Amino acid sequence: MAISHQPDSLLQAPPSKAPRWLIGAGIVLTALFIVGPLLIIFDQALAKGLAVFRANLLHAETLHAVWLTVVTALVVVPLNILFGVAAAWAITKFEFPGKKLLLTTIDIPFSVSPIVAGVCYLLLYGSNGLFGPWLEAMDVRVMFTVPAIMLVTLFVTSPFVARELIPLMQVQGRDQEEVAATLGASGWQIFRRVTLPNIKWALLYGAVLCNARAMGEFGAVSVVSGNIRGQTNTLPLQVQLLYHDYNATGAFAAATILTLLAFVTLILKAWLERHTRGQGGH
Amino acid sequence: MSISATLDQTQPPRPAVKSRARRRVLPGFGLTMGATLFYLALIVLLPVAALILKTADGGFLRFWQVISSPRAIAAFEVTIGAALIATAFNAIYGLLMAWVLARYRFPGRRILDALIDLPFALPTAVAGIALTALYAGNGWFGHILEPAGVKVVYTIVGVAVAMAFTSVPFVVRTVQPVIEELKAETEEAAATLGASDWQIFTRVIYPAIFPAHLAGCAMSFARSMGEFGAVIFIAGNLPFQTEIAPLLIFIRLEEYDYPAASAIAVVLLAVAFTLLLTTNAIQAWRLKRVVKD
Incomplete structure (x- = not known):
């Protein structure tokens, strides 16, 4: 996503009276609309004191949910990095018919409701699904297992890396790679020595966003996970489970872990944006 | 921003003959293209095809019965209505934030800029319980709003608040770079000719950012239509009142009424595709x- 990169010298001098109330309105609205929800998470999590908060965080089911969330991200993010790099290479280094259609297809998961994504997977791998009878004959169960969570998370997060890399690699062109190829470098050498150094920050940027969504996905995962306590509950599902158990303090305690993830994501994002600007992205 | 549109901007025109010659220079087309198509087919297209095929199995009559049932229609109305309210709010708040962040330098600007991305970084379920706690009758905002007669939690307003929260970065991040690229000369010329600040904004600035603003609002609306995690906690989920379409899908799934769930899902999928192509x-x-220009 684009971010400001205009040199400060081109910007207007300190605002006159008109902008001052605009800035004020912006700050107040953001404080109410965005900072408010952020602060109340910690307020609610600590409502019964630090000892309860600690006990909630160290609850066995919550710890298992953290573990499953991390494992899911560890499987999903590398696969979507590979997909993103392959798609970006094919799309930006070559000309072929149907390129626009391919780009739109890559965008599909971002426009589909997470619940719809879940239903799609249920109707593919579920017992009533397209592959259902075939999977049953082979005695393989996909739905309501950890692999189902991973598959649907792959769907939901697949565009992140690709859509960071494609515009950047398009701007960078192919000249450097073509020189390397003319000099006799192999495909892998060209990618590792020429392309990768040029795209590494954007790649990381996409991976950070992909990771945040993979760890935080709720709707799609809730359809395919079956919500089996201590087995197929990811951290966002655990938050919902505790909340519906009338354990709001516990739900908010689990939510602080995900909020911390959001903070780390935002910090990494801001840091990476400074680097990607240097590479001609954003 | 959609990638295909970004590409149009950056792709230099290349003569056809030259590009064919270039294809031979770089290796890896077969491998990367094959991997991309295989992955897309497996992860994206096959599941989407399964939804469409399975719904088609049930026949058009069954499909129509489901989506024209009063409860489904009410759910679509709630979803569209709340998404429209959310988008209207984001259109104004998002434009304000894009303008303030792009045009002015002030203490805390960096933090404000980073905070705008919070809704994308914060898992939706967390946003959902946080907004519910905030606007509930005993919450920080609720205990002021409810005596004043504004009930947010368990109303369509609450649904709209959750939708607006999760989708506001779309408007800001689409409009902000366009404002940064605006040339100061046209505004200065208008000011020299005696235009007021408001005239400069409505006649000079807004027409230049309108397409980006429209695109950002379309993305915000699309996201709102599909939002689930943030909404279900604050909505109260009363059928015919605050039940959104994605939740009705979920309820039908829990009742093992897969044909009904898939019929509603197909409608949401069609809306999503339409909005994607529109954007x-x-x-x-x-x-x-x-x-x-």
Whole structure:
């Protein structure tokens, strides 16, 4: 996503009276609309004191949910990095018919409701699904297992890396790679020595966003996970489970872990944006 | 921003013959293209095809019965209505934030800029319980709003608040770079000719950012239509009142009524596709205008 990169010298001098109330309105609205929800998470999590908060965080089911969330991200993010790099290479280094259609297809998961994504997977791998009878004959169960969570998370997060890399690699062109190829470098050498150094920050940027969504996905995962306590509950599902158990303090305690993830994501994002600007992205 | 629209902007025109010659220079087309198509087919297209095929299995009559049932229609109305309210709010708040962040330098600007991305970084379920706690009758905002007669939690307003929260970065991040690219000369010329600040904004600035604003709002609306995690906690989920379409899908799944769930899902999928193509068209139009200028 684009971010400001205009040199400060081109910007207007300190605002006159008109902008001052605009800035004020912006700050107040953001404080109410965005900072408010952020602060109340910690307020609610600590409502019964630090000892309860600690006990909630160290609850066995919550710890298992953290573990499953991390494992899911560890499987999903590398696969979507590979997909993103392959798609970006094919799309930006070559000309072929149907390129626009391919780009739109890559965008599909971002426009589909997470619940719809879940239903799609249920109707593919579920017992009533397209592959259902075939999977049953082979005695393989996909739905309501950890692999189902991973598959649907792959769907939901697949565009992140690709859509960071494609515009950047398009701007960078192919000249450097073509020189390397003319000099006799192999495909892998060209990618590792020429392309990768040029795209590494954007790649990381996409991976950070992909990771945040993979760890935080709720709707799609809730359809395919079956919500089996201590087995197929990811951290966002655990938050919902505790909340519906009338354990709001516990739900908010689990939510602080995900909020911390959001903070780390935002910090990494801001840091990476400074680097990607240097590479001609954003 | 959609990638295909971005590509139009950056892709230099290449003569056909030259590009064919270039294809031979770089290796890896077969491998990367094959991997991309295989992955897309397996992860994206096959599941989407399964939804469409399974719904078609049930026949059109069954499909129509489900989506024209009073409860489904009410759910669509709630979803569209709340998404419209959310988008209207984001259109104004998002434009304000894009303007403030792009145009002015002030203490805390960096933090404000980073905070705008919070809704994308914060898992939706967390946003959902946080907004519910905030606007509930005993919450920080609720205990002020409810005595004043504004009930947010368990109303369509609450649904709209959750939708607006999760989708506001779309508007800000689509409009902000366009404001940064605006040339100061036209505004200065208008000011020299005696235009007021408001006239400069409505006649000079807004027409230039309108296409981006429209695209951002379309994305915000699309996201709101599909939002689930943030909404279900604050909505109260009363059928015919605050039940959104994605939740009705979920309820039908829990009742093992898969044909009903898939029929409603197909409608949401069709809406999503339409909005995706609309957004792409707006972006393409916007970039064509930029090039013409």
